[in-house]
Amino acid sequence: xxGGFRRDDLPTDEVERQVxxxxxxxxxxxxxxxxxIRTTVGDDEIRRAQAEIEAITARLQxxxxxxxxxxxxxxxxxxxxxGNSVVGIRNPIAPPLVTEHHPSADGRVWCDFHLxxxxxxxxxxxxxxxxxxxxxxxxxxxxxxxxxxxxxGTLTLRYRQGTPLGDLRAEAWIxxxxxxxxxxxxxxxxxxxxxxEAEGVFILPKWAREKIAAGQAEETPKFFE
Amino acid sequence: xxGGFRRDDLPTDEVERQVxxxxxxxxxxxxxxxxxIRTTVGDDEIRRAQAEIEAITARLQxxxxxxxxxxxxxxxxxxxxxGNSVVGIRNPIAPPLVTEHHPSADGRVWCDFHLxxxxxxxxxxxxxxxxxxxxxxxxxxxxxxxxxxxxxGTLTLRYRQGTPLGDLRAEAWIxxxxxxxxxxxxxxxxxxxxxxEAEGVFILPKWAREKIAAGQAEETPKFFE
Numbered sequence: 484x485x486g487g488f489r490r491d492d493l494p495t496d497e498v499e500r501q502v503x504x505x506x507x508x509x510x511x512x513x514x515x516x517x518x519x520i521r522t523t524v525g526d527d528e529i530r531r532a533q534a535e536i537e538a539i540t541a542r543l544q545x546x547x548x549x550x551x552x553x554x555x556x557x558x559x560x561x562x563x564x565x566g567n568s569v570v571g572i573r574n575p576i577a578p579p580l581v582t583e584h585h586p587s588a589d590g591r592v593w594c595d596f597h598l599x600x601x602x603x604x605x606x607x608x609x610x611x612x613x614x615x616x617x618x619x620x621x622x623x624x625x626x627x628x629x630x631x632x633x634x635x636g637t638l639t640l641r642y643r644q645g646t647p648l649g650d651l652r653a654e655a656w657i658x659x660x661x662x663x664x665x666x667x668x669x670x671x672x673x674x675x676x677x678x679x680e681a682e683g684v685f686i687l688p689k690w691a692r693e694k695i696a697a698g699q700a701e702e703t704p705k706f707f708e
Numbered sequence: 709x710x711g712g713f714r715r716d717d718l719p720t721d722e723v724e725r726q727v728x729x730x731x732x733x734x735x736x737x738x739x740x741x742x743x744x745i746r747t748t749v750g751d752d753e754i755r756r757a758q759a760e761i762e763a764i765t766a767r768l769q770x771x772x773x774x775x776x777x778x779x780x781x782x783x784x785x786x787x788x789x790x791g792n793s794v795v796g797i798r799n800p801i802a803p804p805l806v807t808e809h810h811p812s813a814d815g816r817v818w819c820d821f822h823l824x825x826x827x828x829x830x831x832x833x834x835x836x837x838x839x840x841x842x843x844x845x846x847x848x849x850x851x852x853x854x855x856x857x858x859x860x861g862t863l864t865l866r867y868r869q870g871t872p873l874g875d876l877r878a879e880a881w882i883x884x885x886x887x888x889x890x891x892x893x894x895x896x897x898x899x900x901x902x903x904x905e906a907e908g909v910f911i912l913p914k915w916a917r918e919k920i921a922a923g924q925a926e927e928t929p930k931f932f933e
Binding site for chain 1: 713729730732733734736737739740741743744745746747748749751753754755757758760761762764765767768769770771772773775776777778779790791792793794796798799800801824825826827828829830831832835836837838840841842843844845848859860861862863864865866867870873
Protein backbone atom coordinates (compact mmCIF):
# COMPACT_ATOMS: atom_id res chain seq x y z
CA UNK A 484 0.00 0.00 0.00
CA UNK A 485 1.08 3.58 -0.56
CA GLY A 486 -1.47 5.31 1.58
CA GLY A 487 -5.18 4.97 0.97
CA PHE A 488 -5.66 8.04 3.09
CA ARG A 489 -8.09 10.71 1.88
CA ARG A 490 -7.17 14.29 2.64
CA ASP A 491 -10.56 16.03 2.60
CA ASP A 492 -9.93 19.19 4.65
CA LEU A 493 -13.40 19.01 6.20
CA PRO A 494 -14.10 22.06 8.35
CA THR A 495 -14.38 21.29 12.07
CA ASP A 496 -18.10 22.02 12.22
CA GLU A 497 -18.80 19.58 9.39
CA VAL A 498 -16.79 16.88 11.21
CA GLU A 499 -18.84 17.58 14.33
CA ARG A 500 -22.10 17.41 12.35
CA GLN A 501 -21.13 14.00 10.95
CA VAL A 502 -20.16 12.69 14.39
CA UNK A 503 -23.53 13.81 15.79
CA UNK A 504 -25.33 12.01 12.94
CA UNK A 505 -23.35 8.77 12.67
CA UNK A 506 -22.48 8.07 16.32
CA UNK A 507 -26.08 7.37 17.51
CA UNK A 508 -26.89 5.59 14.23
CA UNK A 509 -23.96 3.18 14.66
CA UNK A 510 -24.84 2.78 18.34
CA UNK A 511 -28.32 1.63 17.29
CA UNK A 512 -26.76 -1.04 15.04
CA UNK A 513 -24.56 -2.16 17.97
CA UNK A 514 -27.74 -2.62 20.00
CA UNK A 515 -29.20 -4.75 17.20
CA UNK A 516 -26.01 -6.87 17.05
CA UNK A 517 -26.32 -7.63 20.78
CA UNK A 518 -30.04 -8.43 20.47
CA UNK A 519 -29.38 -10.70 17.47
CA ILE A 520 -27.20 -12.93 19.63
CA ARG A 521 -29.40 -12.95 22.74
CA THR A 522 -32.98 -12.89 21.50
CA THR A 523 -35.32 -15.81 22.22
CA VAL A 524 -38.43 -14.44 20.47
CA GLY A 525 -40.45 -16.71 18.17
CA ASP A 526 -39.54 -17.76 14.65
CA ASP A 527 -42.08 -15.45 12.98
CA GLU A 528 -40.64 -12.43 14.78
CA ILE A 529 -37.11 -13.43 13.67
CA ARG A 530 -38.23 -13.73 10.04
CA ARG A 531 -40.07 -10.41 10.18
CA ALA A 532 -37.01 -8.67 11.68
CA GLN A 533 -34.81 -10.22 8.97
CA ALA A 534 -37.03 -8.90 6.16
CA GLU A 535 -37.09 -5.40 7.66
CA ILE A 536 -33.32 -5.36 8.18
CA GLU A 537 -32.74 -6.43 4.57
CA ALA A 538 -34.98 -3.57 3.40
CA ILE A 539 -33.09 -1.00 5.52
CA THR A 540 -29.76 -2.32 4.23
CA ALA A 541 -30.90 -2.00 0.61
CA ARG A 542 -31.85 1.66 1.21
CA LEU A 543 -28.47 2.38 2.82
CA GLN A 544 -26.66 0.67 -0.06
CA UNK A 545 -28.42 2.87 -2.65
CA UNK A 546 -25.43 5.22 -2.27
CA UNK A 547 -22.21 3.98 -0.71
CA UNK A 548 -18.41 4.01 -0.78
CA UNK A 549 -16.98 1.57 -3.35
CA UNK A 550 -14.92 -0.24 -0.70
CA UNK A 551 -14.00 -0.08 2.96
CA UNK A 552 -14.08 3.26 4.80
CA UNK A 553 -10.35 3.98 4.93
CA UNK A 554 -9.03 6.97 6.85
CA UNK A 555 -9.82 10.59 6.05
CA UNK A 556 -7.79 13.43 7.44
CA UNK A 557 -7.62 17.22 7.38
CA UNK A 558 -5.00 19.94 7.48
CA UNK A 559 -3.90 19.00 11.01
CA UNK A 560 -2.92 15.50 9.85
CA UNK A 561 -5.19 13.90 12.42
CA UNK A 562 -6.77 10.78 10.99
CA UNK A 563 -10.47 9.98 11.24
CA UNK A 564 -10.35 6.16 11.27
CA UNK A 565 -14.15 5.87 11.43
CA GLY A 566 -14.24 2.40 9.90
CA ASN A 567 -11.56 0.93 12.22
CA SER A 568 -12.52 -2.40 13.87
CA VAL A 569 -11.64 -1.15 17.36
CA VAL A 570 -12.05 2.62 17.49
CA GLY A 571 -14.25 3.34 14.45
CA ILE A 572 -17.28 5.40 15.43
CA ARG A 573 -19.01 4.27 12.21
CA ASN A 574 -18.12 0.58 12.67
CA PRO A 575 -20.74 -1.39 14.67
CA ILE A 576 -18.14 -4.12 15.32
CA ALA A 577 -15.99 -1.65 17.28
CA PRO A 578 -16.97 -1.35 20.98
CA PRO A 579 -15.75 1.45 20.17
CA LEU A 580 -12.73 2.21 22.31
CA VAL A 581 -12.24 5.90 23.11
CA THR A 582 -8.60 6.19 24.07
CA GLU A 583 -7.14 8.97 26.18
CA HIS A 584 -3.65 10.33 26.58
CA HIS A 585 -1.69 13.33 27.80
CA PRO A 586 1.25 14.54 25.71
CA SER A 587 4.20 12.45 26.87
CA ALA A 588 7.39 10.94 25.47
CA ASP A 589 6.40 7.46 26.64
CA GLY A 590 3.12 7.63 24.71
CA ARG A 591 1.00 6.45 27.63
CA VAL A 592 -2.61 5.81 26.56
CA TRP A 593 -5.51 4.36 28.52
CA CYS A 594 -9.11 3.50 28.00
CA ASP A 595 -12.12 2.34 30.04
CA PHE A 596 -14.53 0.27 27.99
CA HIS A 597 -17.27 -2.33 28.13
CA LEU A 598 -17.42 -5.64 26.25
CA UNK A 599 -20.74 -7.48 26.05
CA UNK A 600 -22.14 -10.58 24.33
CA UNK A 601 -20.59 -10.00 20.86
CA UNK A 602 -17.09 -10.34 22.31
CA UNK A 603 -17.52 -13.75 23.98
CA UNK A 604 -15.15 -16.71 23.57
CA UNK A 605 -15.33 -19.26 26.40
CA UNK A 606 -18.71 -18.87 28.14
CA UNK A 607 -18.94 -15.61 30.18
CA UNK A 608 -15.36 -14.66 29.19
CA UNK A 609 -13.99 -12.28 26.59
CA UNK A 610 -12.56 -14.11 23.54
CA UNK A 611 -8.77 -14.26 23.91
CA UNK A 612 -8.43 -12.98 20.35
CA UNK A 613 -10.64 -9.96 21.06
CA UNK A 614 -8.22 -9.00 23.83
CA UNK A 615 -5.38 -9.33 21.30
CA UNK A 616 -7.36 -7.05 18.96
CA UNK A 617 -7.83 -4.43 21.68
CA UNK A 618 -4.18 -4.60 22.75
CA UNK A 619 -2.87 -4.37 19.17
CA UNK A 620 -4.85 -1.16 18.79
CA UNK A 621 -3.76 0.22 22.18
CA UNK A 622 -0.06 -0.51 21.65
CA UNK A 623 -0.25 1.01 18.16
CA UNK A 624 -1.93 4.14 19.54
CA UNK A 625 0.73 4.37 22.23
CA UNK A 626 3.46 4.36 19.58
CA UNK A 627 1.55 7.07 17.69
CA UNK A 628 0.93 9.12 20.85
CA UNK A 629 4.67 9.09 21.52
CA UNK A 630 5.31 10.47 18.03
CA UNK A 631 6.39 7.06 16.70
CA UNK A 632 3.50 5.80 14.53
CA UNK A 633 3.96 2.37 12.98
CA UNK A 634 2.39 -0.82 11.79
CA UNK A 635 2.53 -3.94 13.94
CA GLY A 636 5.70 -5.99 13.36
CA THR A 637 5.31 -8.53 16.17
CA LEU A 638 2.82 -8.87 19.01
CA THR A 639 3.12 -11.21 22.00
CA LEU A 640 0.31 -11.83 24.47
CA ARG A 641 0.45 -13.55 27.87
CA TYR A 642 -2.92 -14.57 29.27
CA ARG A 643 -2.76 -14.52 33.10
CA GLN A 644 -6.41 -15.29 33.87
CA GLY A 645 -9.77 -15.34 32.13
CA THR A 646 -11.22 -11.89 31.40
CA PRO A 647 -14.92 -11.65 32.32
CA LEU A 648 -17.25 -9.80 29.94
CA GLY A 649 -18.16 -6.40 31.39
CA ASP A 650 -16.27 -3.24 32.34
CA LEU A 651 -12.55 -3.33 31.59
CA ARG A 652 -9.54 -1.04 31.34
CA ALA A 653 -6.64 -1.11 28.90
CA GLU A 654 -3.32 0.71 29.26
CA ALA A 655 -0.29 0.94 26.96
CA TRP A 656 3.02 2.78 26.81
CA ILE A 657 6.29 2.92 24.88
CA UNK A 658 8.95 0.74 26.49
CA UNK A 659 11.92 1.62 24.23
CA UNK A 660 12.81 2.73 20.70
CA UNK A 661 15.59 1.97 18.21
CA UNK A 662 15.72 3.52 14.73
CA UNK A 663 12.40 2.92 12.97
CA UNK A 664 11.30 0.41 15.63
CA UNK A 665 9.20 1.15 18.69
CA UNK A 666 8.60 -1.40 21.45
CA UNK A 667 5.29 -0.86 23.22
CA UNK A 668 3.79 -2.68 26.19
CA UNK A 669 0.32 -2.82 27.65
CA UNK A 670 -2.26 -4.82 29.54
CA UNK A 671 -5.95 -5.38 30.21
CA UNK A 672 -7.26 -4.93 33.74
CA UNK A 673 -10.40 -6.78 34.89
CA UNK A 674 -12.17 -6.86 38.27
CA UNK A 675 -9.40 -9.11 39.68
CA UNK A 676 -6.41 -7.25 38.25
CA UNK A 677 -4.30 -7.70 35.13
CA UNK A 678 -5.69 -10.44 32.87
CA UNK A 679 -3.50 -10.14 29.75
CA GLU A 680 -0.09 -8.58 29.11
CA ALA A 681 1.14 -7.56 25.68
CA GLU A 682 4.37 -6.47 24.05
CA GLY A 683 4.74 -5.44 20.44
CA VAL A 684 7.13 -3.91 17.94
CA PHE A 685 5.77 -1.16 15.71
CA ILE A 686 7.58 -0.15 12.54
CA LEU A 687 7.20 3.00 10.45
CA PRO A 688 6.33 1.73 6.96
CA LYS A 689 8.62 2.47 4.01
CA TRP A 690 6.07 4.65 2.19
CA ALA A 691 5.74 6.88 5.26
CA ARG A 692 9.51 7.11 5.70
CA GLU A 693 9.83 8.18 2.07
CA LYS A 694 7.20 10.89 2.51
CA ILE A 695 8.99 12.17 5.58
CA ALA A 696 12.35 12.11 3.75
CA ALA A 697 10.77 14.04 0.85
CA GLY A 698 9.59 16.76 3.23
CA GLN A 699 5.92 15.78 2.91
CA ALA A 700 5.63 14.83 6.55
CA GLU A 701 2.57 17.04 6.96
CA GLU A 702 0.80 14.73 4.54
CA THR A 703 1.36 11.76 6.82
CA PRO A 704 -1.46 11.18 9.29
CA LYS A 705 -0.36 10.82 12.89
CA PHE A 706 -2.36 7.64 13.36
CA PHE A 707 -2.79 4.93 10.82
CA GLU A 708 -3.41 1.83 12.85
CA UNK B 709 -14.99 -20.01 35.77
CA UNK B 710 -16.20 -23.58 36.25
CA GLY B 711 -17.88 -24.11 32.95
CA GLY B 712 -20.79 -21.96 31.86
CA PHE B 713 -21.71 -24.66 29.39
CA ARG B 714 -25.35 -25.65 29.00
CA ARG B 715 -26.04 -29.30 28.26
CA ASP B 716 -29.41 -29.18 26.51
CA ASP B 717 -29.49 -32.47 24.57
CA LEU B 718 -31.25 -30.82 21.63
CA PRO B 719 -32.23 -33.41 19.02
CA THR B 720 -30.35 -33.08 15.73
CA ASP B 721 -33.39 -31.95 13.77
CA GLU B 722 -34.06 -29.12 16.25
CA VAL B 723 -30.42 -27.98 15.95
CA GLU B 724 -30.83 -28.00 12.15
CA ARG B 725 -34.08 -26.04 12.39
CA GLN B 726 -32.39 -23.37 14.52
CA VAL B 727 -29.42 -23.15 12.13
CA UNK B 728 -31.82 -22.66 9.19
CA UNK B 729 -33.62 -19.88 11.08
CA UNK B 730 -30.73 -17.98 12.66
CA UNK B 731 -28.04 -18.25 9.97
CA UNK B 732 -29.82 -16.07 7.35
CA UNK B 733 -31.10 -13.71 10.05
CA UNK B 734 -27.57 -13.09 11.36
CA UNK B 735 -26.30 -12.80 7.78
CA UNK B 736 -28.83 -9.99 7.24
CA UNK B 737 -27.44 -8.14 10.26
CA UNK B 738 -23.91 -8.60 8.87
CA UNK B 739 -25.10 -6.93 5.67
CA UNK B 740 -26.45 -4.03 7.71
CA UNK B 741 -23.14 -3.70 9.60
CA UNK B 742 -21.27 -3.37 6.29
CA UNK B 743 -23.79 -0.85 4.93
CA UNK B 744 -23.61 1.19 8.16
CA ILE B 745 -19.91 1.79 7.57
CA ARG B 746 -20.08 2.46 3.83
CA THR B 747 -23.34 4.29 3.22
CA THR B 748 -23.35 7.85 1.88
CA VAL B 749 -27.13 8.40 1.79
CA GLY B 750 -28.61 11.62 3.15
CA ASP B 751 -29.08 12.55 6.79
CA ASP B 752 -32.84 11.98 6.76
CA GLU B 753 -32.39 8.44 5.48
CA ILE B 754 -29.81 7.75 8.22
CA ARG B 755 -32.19 9.02 10.90
CA ARG B 756 -35.09 7.01 9.49
CA ALA B 757 -32.95 3.83 9.40
CA GLN B 758 -31.84 4.47 12.98
CA ALA B 759 -35.43 4.75 14.24
CA GLU B 760 -36.46 1.56 12.44
CA ILE B 761 -33.44 -0.35 13.76
CA GLU B 762 -34.19 0.77 17.32
CA ALA B 763 -37.75 -0.50 16.94
CA ILE B 764 -36.61 -3.91 15.63
CA THR B 765 -34.10 -4.19 18.49
CA ALA B 766 -36.80 -3.46 21.08
CA ARG B 767 -38.97 -6.25 19.64
CA LEU B 768 -36.06 -8.71 19.72
CA GLN B 769 -35.24 -7.73 23.30
CA UNK B 770 -38.81 -8.46 24.46
CA UNK B 771 -37.54 -11.98 25.22
CA UNK B 772 -33.83 -12.67 25.53
CA UNK B 773 -31.06 -14.50 27.36
CA UNK B 774 -30.01 -12.72 30.60
CA UNK B 775 -26.38 -12.51 29.47
CA UNK B 776 -24.07 -13.56 26.67
CA UNK B 777 -24.87 -16.65 24.59
CA UNK B 778 -22.40 -19.10 26.13
CA UNK B 779 -21.95 -22.57 24.68
CA UNK B 780 -24.64 -25.23 24.53
CA UNK B 781 -23.83 -28.85 23.89
CA UNK B 782 -25.59 -32.21 23.54
CA UNK B 783 -24.90 -35.86 24.27
CA UNK B 784 -21.98 -36.02 21.83
CA UNK B 785 -20.10 -33.33 23.76
CA UNK B 786 -19.84 -31.15 20.65
CA UNK B 787 -20.19 -27.50 21.59
CA UNK B 788 -22.41 -25.03 19.76
CA UNK B 789 -20.48 -21.78 20.30
CA UNK B 790 -23.08 -19.73 18.41
CA GLY B 791 -22.19 -16.48 20.15
CA ASN B 792 -18.42 -16.79 19.57
CA SER B 793 -16.75 -13.65 18.12
CA VAL B 794 -15.07 -15.61 15.30
CA VAL B 795 -17.14 -18.70 14.50
CA GLY B 796 -20.53 -17.88 16.06
CA ILE B 797 -23.31 -18.34 13.50
CA ARG B 798 -25.56 -16.10 15.67
CA ASN B 799 -22.90 -13.40 16.16
CA PRO B 800 -22.97 -10.67 13.46
CA ILE B 801 -19.43 -9.65 14.46
CA ALA B 802 -18.10 -13.08 13.42
CA PRO B 803 -17.25 -13.32 9.67
CA PRO B 804 -18.07 -16.25 10.59
CA LEU B 805 -15.19 -18.64 10.03
CA VAL B 806 -16.23 -22.17 9.07
CA THR B 807 -13.21 -24.29 9.90
CA GLU B 808 -12.47 -27.68 8.37
CA HIS B 809 -10.34 -30.59 9.47
CA HIS B 810 -9.75 -34.27 8.91
CA PRO B 811 -9.14 -36.52 11.95
CA SER B 812 -5.39 -36.26 12.59
CA ALA B 813 -2.96 -36.29 15.48
CA ASP B 814 -1.49 -32.94 14.46
CA GLY B 815 -4.91 -31.28 14.59
CA ARG B 816 -4.56 -29.60 11.21
CA VAL B 817 -7.42 -27.15 10.55
CA TRP B 818 -7.97 -24.76 7.68
CA CYS B 819 -10.48 -22.21 6.56
CA ASP B 820 -11.19 -20.03 3.53
CA PHE B 821 -12.94 -16.82 4.48
CA HIS B 822 -13.66 -13.26 3.40
CA LEU B 823 -13.06 -10.07 5.40
CA UNK B 824 -14.75 -6.86 4.28
CA UNK B 825 -15.10 -3.28 5.53
CA UNK B 826 -15.84 -4.08 9.21
CA UNK B 827 -12.40 -5.65 9.63
CA UNK B 828 -10.31 -2.71 8.40
CA UNK B 829 -7.31 -1.26 10.24
CA UNK B 830 -4.90 0.70 8.01
CA UNK B 831 -6.79 1.76 4.86
CA UNK B 832 -7.59 -1.21 2.55
CA UNK B 833 -5.84 -3.62 4.96
CA UNK B 834 -7.17 -6.01 7.58
CA UNK B 835 -6.66 -4.72 11.14
CA UNK B 836 -3.60 -6.47 12.61
CA UNK B 837 -5.62 -7.29 15.72
CA UNK B 838 -8.39 -8.92 13.67
CA UNK B 839 -5.75 -11.27 12.25
CA UNK B 840 -4.67 -12.03 15.83
CA UNK B 841 -8.32 -12.75 16.67
CA UNK B 842 -8.67 -15.15 13.72
CA UNK B 843 -5.37 -16.89 14.51
CA UNK B 844 -6.17 -17.27 18.22
CA UNK B 845 -9.37 -19.05 17.24
CA UNK B 846 -7.65 -21.20 14.58
CA UNK B 847 -4.79 -22.29 16.87
CA UNK B 848 -7.29 -23.09 19.64
CA UNK B 849 -9.40 -25.16 17.25
CA UNK B 850 -6.28 -26.97 16.10
CA UNK B 851 -5.48 -27.95 19.70
CA UNK B 852 -9.08 -29.15 20.11
CA UNK B 853 -9.06 -31.02 16.78
CA UNK B 854 -5.95 -32.88 17.93
CA UNK B 855 -7.76 -33.94 21.12
CA UNK B 856 -5.93 -31.33 23.22
CA UNK B 857 -8.49 -28.58 23.93
CA UNK B 858 -7.21 -25.64 25.94
CA UNK B 859 -7.40 -21.96 26.67
CA UNK B 860 -4.80 -19.57 25.26
CA GLY B 861 -1.72 -19.24 27.51
CA THR B 862 0.50 -17.21 25.20
CA LEU B 863 0.15 -16.07 21.61
CA THR B 864 2.89 -14.58 19.42
CA LEU B 865 2.24 -13.00 16.03
CA ARG B 866 4.75 -12.02 13.36
CA TYR B 867 3.40 -9.69 10.67
CA ARG B 868 5.27 -10.29 7.40
CA GLN B 869 3.29 -7.98 5.10
CA GLY B 870 0.02 -6.09 5.08
CA THR B 871 -3.06 -8.30 4.59
CA PRO B 872 -5.49 -6.84 2.04
CA LEU B 873 -9.23 -7.01 2.79
CA GLY B 874 -10.86 -9.73 0.66
CA ASP B 875 -10.54 -13.49 0.29
CA LEU B 876 -8.07 -15.10 2.70
CA ARG B 877 -7.06 -18.50 4.01
CA ALA B 878 -6.02 -19.54 7.52
CA GLU B 879 -4.24 -22.75 8.51
CA ALA B 880 -3.18 -24.11 11.93
CA TRP B 881 -1.67 -27.29 13.35
CA ILE B 882 -0.19 -28.73 16.55
CA UNK B 883 3.57 -28.32 16.67
CA UNK B 884 4.31 -30.24 19.91
CA UNK B 885 2.81 -31.19 23.28
CA UNK B 886 4.07 -31.55 26.86
CA UNK B 887 1.78 -32.51 29.75
CA UNK B 888 -1.21 -30.16 29.81
CA UNK B 889 0.42 -27.79 27.31
CA UNK B 890 -0.06 -27.80 23.56
CA UNK B 891 1.99 -25.65 21.18
CA UNK B 892 0.09 -24.75 18.03
CA UNK B 893 1.24 -22.84 14.96
CA UNK B 894 -0.60 -21.23 12.09
CA UNK B 895 -0.67 -18.50 9.48
CA UNK B 896 -2.82 -16.32 7.26
CA UNK B 897 -2.37 -16.52 3.49
CA UNK B 898 -3.28 -13.57 1.26
CA UNK B 899 -2.98 -13.07 -2.51
CA UNK B 900 0.82 -12.63 -2.16
CA UNK B 901 1.48 -15.52 0.24
CA UNK B 902 1.81 -15.73 4.01
CA UNK B 903 1.04 -12.40 5.69
CA UNK B 904 1.07 -13.31 9.41
CA GLU B 905 2.55 -16.22 11.36
CA ALA B 906 1.38 -17.26 14.81
CA GLU B 907 2.49 -19.55 17.60
CA GLY B 908 0.59 -20.17 20.80
CA VAL B 909 0.47 -22.32 23.92
CA PHE B 910 -2.90 -23.76 24.87
CA ILE B 911 -3.52 -25.13 28.35
CA LEU B 912 -6.29 -27.43 29.57
CA PRO B 913 -7.97 -25.48 32.39
CA LYS B 914 -8.02 -26.90 35.93
CA TRP B 915 -11.80 -27.36 36.02
CA ALA B 916 -11.68 -29.48 32.86
CA ARG B 917 -8.77 -31.55 34.21
CA GLU B 918 -10.75 -32.24 37.40
CA LYS B 919 -13.76 -33.39 35.38
CA ILE B 920 -11.59 -35.69 33.33
CA ALA B 921 -9.92 -37.06 36.50
CA ALA B 922 -13.37 -37.69 38.02
CA GLY B 923 -14.42 -39.74 34.99
CA GLN B 924 -16.83 -37.08 33.74
CA ALA B 925 -14.92 -36.52 30.55
CA GLU B 926 -18.07 -36.97 28.49
CA GLU B 927 -19.41 -33.86 30.20
CA THR B 928 -16.48 -31.80 28.89
CA PRO B 929 -17.18 -30.18 25.55
CA LYS B 930 -14.53 -30.87 22.93
CA PHE B 931 -14.27 -27.18 22.03
CA PHE B 932 -14.45 -24.32 24.43
CA GLU B 933 -12.52 -21.59 22.74
